[in-house]
Amino acid sequence: MKKIKKIEIVFENCDSVIINQTMFKYLLVGGITKEYRINYYQYVDGELNEYINCKYFTITINEKGLNYIYPAIIDRKEKLKERLKTLDITHIKIFFPAGKSEYISVPWKSDDNGFSNLKQKNKYIEGDLRIIIDERK
Numbered sequence: 001m002k003k004i005k006k007i008e009i010v011f012e013n014c015d016s017v018i019i020n021q022t023m024f025k026y027l028l029v030g031g032i033t034k035e036y037r038i039n040y041y042q043y044v045d046g047e048l049n050e051y052i053n054c055k056y057f058t059i060t061i062n063e064k065g066l067n068y069i070y071p072a073i074i075d076r077k078e079k080l081k082e083r084l085k086t087l088d089i090t091h092i093k094i095f096f097p098a099g100k101s102e103y104i105s106v107p108w109k110s111d112d113n114g115f116s117n118l119k120q121k122n123k124y125i126e127g128d129l130r131i132i133i134d135e136r137k
Contacts, residue, residue: 002121005095007059012088014113017080023065025128029092029104031055031135056134057106063127081129087120089133107135 007027010016037049066081090108095101109118120133 003097005097008093009089009095010091011083011086012090013119017070017083019061019065019068019080023068024059024061026058026060027081028056028058029054032104039068039115051105052102053105055107055137056132058132059086060125060128060130064131083097084129086132087116087122089117089120
């Protein structure tokens, strides 16, 4: 059975937070696809970019994770539950014990300002926060 070490949640402003396996109860990353792009407008030696995308992402963060305090801005700290109110997750990175990791784009539909993900829904269930990002909705 594969195991994970931690998950990084990446936000629209490139801010991110890393949570370990004791900070969440459930994780689902489904409909995973891989794509390759070569941008000859910017790179002339055929540099290949690999992207991993998913069609839906769900995580249930427990009380320990929600109350995790991380440095959001210099000289200010906030709990993860406050940061997640902005509904702006763009990517996740899953870290595996052997040093391997996967950086995965989640579905994104921008609001009028371009800063929030209209595909992201947050719902509290018995004190835990379930985040669902689904391209079908």
